[in-house]
Amino acid sequence: MICPYCGADNDRVIDSRATDAGRGVRRRRVCEACEKRFTTYERVDQPNRLVVVKRDGRRDPFNTSKMMASITAACGKLPIPEAVKEQLVEEIEEELSREFEKEVESAMIGQRVLAKLRDINKVAYIRFAAEHLRIESIDQLRKELEDLESRPTNVRDQQPLFDPAGAR
Template sequence: MRCPYCGGEDTQVKDSRPSEDNTAIRRRRVCVTCGGRFTTFERVQLRELMVVKRSGRRVPLDRDKLARSVAIALRKRPVEPERVEQMVSGIVRQLENLGESEVTAEQIGHLVMEGLKAIDDVAYVRFASVYRNFREAKDFGVFLDELASRGEGETGGRD
């Protein structure tokens, strides 16, 4: 494992333990060269997934990017980090279980929307505003009206 501080390739594992949700191994490492300490996570990867963007471009699925986009939607919301981690892990598992080597950005967005709807209404609307490319304030109103008419805005995030 390369040291994030000095780039040295000689690091030692000082401590290993399962993550909170038991989907990864958390390892504390120390660099032999500079003495820097850092944490890494080891996860099972069933297959290498490629994301097909709307432009047609193909890029590897970046779990961290997915987690960051969810975190942005949930910024300043009362949601425990463990629930977010479970949601992201669940989305990645669902994508891997599809049996395909390629998934569309639209499929990922749909799964994120479903996950956020179950966790927090405000984050769900925030993510939808980007995912559905809202351009004006009235777009929010139309979306919220759709939610109300389907009864979806009355249960999410209040468990």
């Protein structure tokens, strides 16, 4: 390790201890040239990598590009800026890594996406819900639409649910 004081590359570790509940190591070092002390930290690259538990019990590493792909599919050609989708993915990733330590069920991720999509674009929401909630009948879809219409939203630039101009 290069000494931050004199630039010599000649140090000796005088103390090592675990930090961050064993996820890191803190090393006290002394420079052999100038005898000043400094500290380095070592930790695992990408700590707390989440694993997604799917409906059938299979496990996959959490992957933001997969989440982005399913959101993009639901958004289709709707006028939803790329930046809005990216922010949605980022927010969910941040929430999940804060709230879950090792594993998270795919259904939970879907719920998070839905909760946010509902405030972004209702058509995208319904498309994602149809895929995610496995809507298999018109009745089920109708019920979901009624729920959607009855719930208040705190939306700024909300798309109308059935926009004649957008229905091409």
